[in-house]
Amino acid sequence: MKQYEVGKRFLNSGYQINCRGRLINLEEPLVMGIINVTPDSFYEKSRVQALDSVLHRAEQIQEEGGVILDVGAYSSRPGADYISEEEEMSRLWPVLKAIRESWPDVLISLDTFRGRIAEKAVGDYGVDMINDISAGTLDETMFETIGKLNVPYILMHIQGTPDDMQKNPHYNDVTGEVILFLAKKVDQLRELGVSDIIIDPGFGFGKTIDHNYQLLRDLEQFKMFETPLLVGVSRKSMIYRFLGGNPEDALNGTSVLNTLALSQGANILRVHDVKEAVECVKLVSKTLK
Structure with missing residues (x-):
């Protein structure tokens, strides 16, 4: 397995992604701010539905140093209500x-697992990348669609579906099995001509608390893909169920885990709290120079 020297890995990954003809440099990690256009996302304060609230949130993300806006209209929390494709579009x-x-x-990422929505969002609204929680498992047309769209694709691991993923997640070797799953998906995408793939281990998606922390300990292994690495642990249950409390209490824990992820080579942090994540990037960057 390829070995990475810590400071070099963080500061000089050399990764770039092509977003609508613009090369986005990932030598220093970027922060992706979450915009949940939903009534039921797990972190209540992240929900924005009125258009003026959405625009305020988008402006806040940018003012605090976020580079990517990740817009989603379908909650993927365990047990979330099903919504139709038409409702998601509306x-x-x-x-x-x-x-x-x-x-x-501004760079816009669309959080969707539906190929038809991805295609229309890129074609009609200039979306820059697609963030698919299912790695193509919830819509068999997604990979072919991404191959045609020629946009960066965030490939995330999930065991099961949002309906059942947390009922009894089981692995013999969580890191090895997640890597194998992603490797097969990367091969499929490469065969379809997809050049910009971003790997996401899928913290909280079909994993117990122990599984999540094992993945975090092994995060450096995901650099074997030689693709950018996205980490999304923001205010998740792996923090507040372990420490006690609820998502509202999990900001400090989020910053701690983001710092650990950055030290192991994370290139993008997907977060609710942009200012704090940007500070993590600056401090870790300064430390590793």
Whole structure:
């Protein structure tokens, strides 16, 4: 397995992603701010539905140093309500239109597992990348769609579906099995001509607390893919169920885990709290120089 020297790994990964013809440099990690256009996401304060609230949130993310806006209209928390493709579209289109009109050059990631929605979002609203929690397992058209769209694709591991993923997650070797799953998916995407793949181990998606912390300990192993690495642990149950409390109490724990992830080579942090994550990046960067 390829070995990485810590400071070099963090500061000089050399990764770039092509977003609508712009090369985005990941030598220093970027922060992705979450915009949940949903009534039922697990962290109540992250929910924004009124258009003016969405635009305020998008502006806040950018002012605090976030580079990517991750917009989602389908909650993936365990037991979340099913919504139809039409409902997801009705939530998304006004939001994407307003964001793109307000900030023509901002990087927009769309959190969806539906290929038809991904295609329309990229074609009609200038979405820059697709963030798929299912790695193509919830819509068999997704990989082929991404191959045609030529946009970066966030490939996330999940065991099961949002409905059942936390009922009894089981692995003999969680890190090895997640890596094998992702490796097979990467091969499929490469065969379809997808050049910009971002790996996400899927913290909280079909994993126990112990599974999540094992993945975090082994995070450096995911650099074997030689692709950018995204980590999303923001205010998740692996923090507040271990320490006690609820998502509202999990900001400090989030910062601690983000710092650990950065020290092991994370290139993108997906977060609710942008200012704090940007500070993590600055401090870890300063430490490793």
